[in-house]
Amino acid sequence: MPKLVLMRHAKSSWGTPGLADIDRPLSPRGHRAMPRVMHALVQGGIFPDHIICSTALRTRQTLALALASWTADMRIDMTRDAYEADANGLLELARAATSDDAPQTLAIIGHNTAMEDLAIALAGPNSDNAALERIKMKYPTAAVAIFDGEWSSLKAGGMRLERFIVPRELPEV
Structure with a gap:
């Protein structure tokens, strides 16, 4: 079954006054979160064959950390869109x-509130309700929503939210 992976970028730094939003780098906390997230994804068999990534520095750095674990051949599209x-x-x-x-697993690495809003919109009736409620409360940095469903069902209420991964809930690796 095809999978859609919605990954919010890891925690970014606000430490440089005047830096444009698109140029903000990851913070040390963001760097520390990614190994836990990637361990959970790899253990869950999540290996995208296509990734769409925002061109913001923090998403590109999140992607670079993800690629340390996602080593298979994949298409990567960097887009300001x-x-x-x-x-x-x-x-x-x-x-x-x-x-x-069509890819078997598509990952999007992006930003809130778009990630949260899309995850809530896509979740259909067979979704993990506890995971959906957690998304509605907060979609933290480096969190990942995993959906499955046919690509023809990629619409509001058309996908099944399978899992929601939050870094602070994961053990150190």
Whole structure:
């Protein structure tokens, strides 16, 4: 069954006054969170064959840390559209990526509130309700929502939220 992985970038730094939002780097906490998240994804068999990533520095750094664990061949699309997109924009990027040579697992590395809004919108009736309630409370940095469903069901209420991974809930690795 195809999977959609919505990964919010790891914690970023606000330490440089005047730095443009798109240029903010990851903080030390962001760097520490990613090994735990990636361990959980790899243990869960999540290996995307296509990744869409925002062009913001913090998402590119999150991707670089993810690629230490996701070593298989994959298509990677870096796009400013993912930086600027709201939930509908991310949904359109996902639909475009799954229309022709559809991946088995598509990952999007992006930003809130778009990630949270898209995750809530996609969750269908067979979703993990506890995971959905956690997303509605907060979609923290480096959190990952994993959905499954046919790509033709990539619409509001059309996917099954399988799992929601939050770094602070994971053991050190």
